[in-house]
Amino acid sequence: MIAIGERSALAGGTPSSSRGLGIGSEPRSSSSPKPGFVALSDLGSVNSRLSSKGSIRIEAMEGSRTVTVSETDLNTNGHAGNLGKNQSLLSSIGNSTNIKWHECSVNKVERQKLLKQKGCVIWITGLSASGKSSVACALSQILHRRGKLSYILDGDNVRHGLNRDLSFKAEDRAENIRRVGEVAKLFADAGVICIASLISPYKRDRDACRALLPDGDFIEVFMDVPLQVCEERDPKGLYKLARAGKIKGFTGIDDPYEAPLNSEIVLTHKGGDCDSPIEMAEEVISYLEEKGFLRA
Amino acid sequence: MIAIGERSALAGGTPSSSRGLGIGSEPRSSSSPKPGFVALSDLGSVNSRLSSKGSIRIEAMEGSRTVTVSETDLNTNGHAGNLGKNQSLLSSIGNSTNIKWHECSVNKVERQKLLKQKGCVIWITGLSASGKSSVACALSQILHRRGKLSYILDGDNVRHGLNRDLSFKAEDRAENIRRVGEVAKLFADAGVICIASLISPYKRDRDACRALLPDGDFIEVFMDVPLQVCEERDPKGLYKLARAGKIKGFTGIDDPYEAPLNSEIVLTHKGGDCDSPIEMAEEVISYLEEKGFLRA
Numbered sequence: 001m002i003a004i005g006e007r008s009a010l011a012g013g014t015p016s017s018s019r020g021l022g023i024g025s026e027p028r029s030s031s032s033p034k035p036g037f038v039a040l041s042d043l044g045s046v047n048s049r050l051s052s053k054g055s056i057r058i059e060a061m062e063g064s065r066t067v068t069v070s071e072t073d074l075n076t077n078g079h080a081g082n083l084g085k086n087q088s089l090l091s092s093i094g095n096s097t098n099i100k101w102h103e104c105s106v107n108k109v110e111r112q113k114l115l116k117q118k119g120c121v122i123w124i125t126g127l128s129a130s131g132k133s134s135v136a137c138a139l140s141q142i143l144h145r146r147g148k149l150s151y152i153l154d155g156d157n158v159r160h161g162l163n164r165d166l167s168f169k170a171e172d173r174a175e176n177i178r179r180v181g182e183v184a185k186l187f188a189d190a191g192v193i194c195i196a197s198l199i200s201p202y203k204r205d206r207d208a209c210r211a212l213l214p215d216g217d218f219i220e221v222f223m224d225v226p227l228q229v230c231e232e233r234d235p236k237g238l239y240k241l242a243r244a245g246k247i248k249g250f251t252g253i254d255d256p257y258e259a260p261l262n263s264e265i266v267l268t269h270k271g272g273d274c275d276s277p278i279e280m281a282e283e284v285i286s287y288l289e290e291k292g293f294l295r296a
Numbered sequence: 297m298i299a300i301g302e303r304s305a306l307a308g309g310t311p312s313s314s315r316g317l318g319i320g321s322e323p324r325s326s327s328s329p330k331p332g333f334v335a336l337s338d339l340g341s342v343n344s345r346l347s348s349k350g351s352i353r354i355e356a357m358e359g360s361r362t363v364t365v366s367e368t369d370l371n372t373n374g375h376a377g378n379l380g381k382n383q384s385l386l387s388s389i390g391n392s393t394n395i396k397w398h399e400c401s402v403n404k405v406e407r408q409k410l411l412k413q414k415g416c417v418i419w420i421t422g423l424s425a426s427g428k429s430s431v432a433c434a435l436s437q438i439l440h441r442r443g444k445l446s447y448i449l450d451g452d453n454v455r456h457g458l459n460r461d462l463s464f465k466a467e468d469r470a471e472n473i474r475r476v477g478e479v480a481k482l483f484a485d486a487g488v489i490c491i492a493s494l495i496s497p498y499k500r501d502r503d504a505c506r507a508l509l510p511d512g513d514f515i516e517v518f519m520d521v522p523l524q525v526c527e528e529r530d531p532k533g534l535y536k537l538a539r540a541g542k543i544k545g546f547t548g549i550d551d552p553y554e555a556p557l558n559s560e561i562v563l564t565h566k567g568g569d570c571d572s573p574i575e576m577a578e579e580v581i582s583y584l585e586e587k588g589f590l591r592a
Binding site: 105106110111114115137140141143144147149150151152153157161162165175179182183185186187189190191192212 | 401402406407410411433436437439440443445446447448449453457458461471475478479481482483485486487488508
């Protein structure tokens, strides 16, 4: 099947000129660059990008096939088949229901007003046993008490569900983090303060997740706890196994942890027997307040 | 690296006896069956599942390796290394900060109280041009006006982000739907009314998504619009291309649409020139009200 309804891309016939055009009628989020309903201006602009001769490639995004049709299948507006005629049908549907794309979907700003907060991603990175989860929990508690909606994405949940198809090969580990980043982005778009808690040892992977979000909406929190402290804590006894060579490629032991250089927030080990996750979380809360994330 | 912090599974040495055990200290969502902090009772029960001799496999969920350690690496409680000792350390951290797992994380019920609604998944299925997106939009608008938080997951968004690694092969199309189902589940767990709008033509794929949610929380909405009507609408001219053989495997033309037999809601075509998405959305709203989703 081709589920063109989800999205189609109409692109130039040559790879270099191919540029996607959303002509799907499915709703898009506010962060999506294009409206879901067909816009004549969009089609016009795509038409201008088409080569004057040759074939057009239509890609069905939630479908299965790539089809090549000649330009004779397209009318002079660059529409496939009777698309031009149906433009007015779509508009008519819009008018009759007072629903047109650009005013149809509830957008991020509206959701944020409802929630009285701004969606963002708080990405907590650090060694095993550095206290990421404790800070994430404390943070979610404080936010909840203040009437703010947060959601924790943890590697465990995600490995059991969304990412259960992934193995532990290097590329699958990167894919694990990529998907968490993509899901975190959706939560932020929904207006939620999304707390992602993953060791995420490589700068490249973290930066790729950062790049998915608008500037300022990805807040990296580095749990700057010395390896020695994490190893002394060793709540699961796994550092011990790693030192004994029973586990290979353990972050901090025989695989690197690339410490962030420009994190928005660095939570440092104060040297006490155990740092207070709540105190650390309060540092994050202060940042969120200062940057305006806790109001619409 | 092994990022055991995210989750580890301690399982019996033989595949048939292998059962996962969450011993990670990372936070879990309320829907997760096990607490994040190590529970002695859990470890005890796992110990009883271990074979009396032989090796134990430890899988690092957000790590990279599967390691086999002999039982001599485990203490008599079935703990890895010094895990038994560190139980008390974990407890101590919990006491000092008043954060223990079971009371640490804000759970689904608490989020629902905050939002004054219940999280769920509204899964809209139907042929291309059956009006899924219009209903999804209308629904999100009505919910927003009533102060409820919803979020639309559409194939388009997801194909551009989370699922951009997927092709249009049969298995990738199934994976596309699986991932949307998993993400929808996370949104529902966050307390959000998640609206997924996908053709999703195969019963198997839809049912797999349903199975991810607690009973009653997956609400299938079938856009029961005759193929002829969809084809007449043909807003993108793609049915025409499919009829002309330019697109192969088009749902409803030369690929099946397996109509749901037991949808919670069936929205039927009334025979008018264009049905009102708002009227259809109101039917969904009535269902949500009746089932108590619009209050905490």
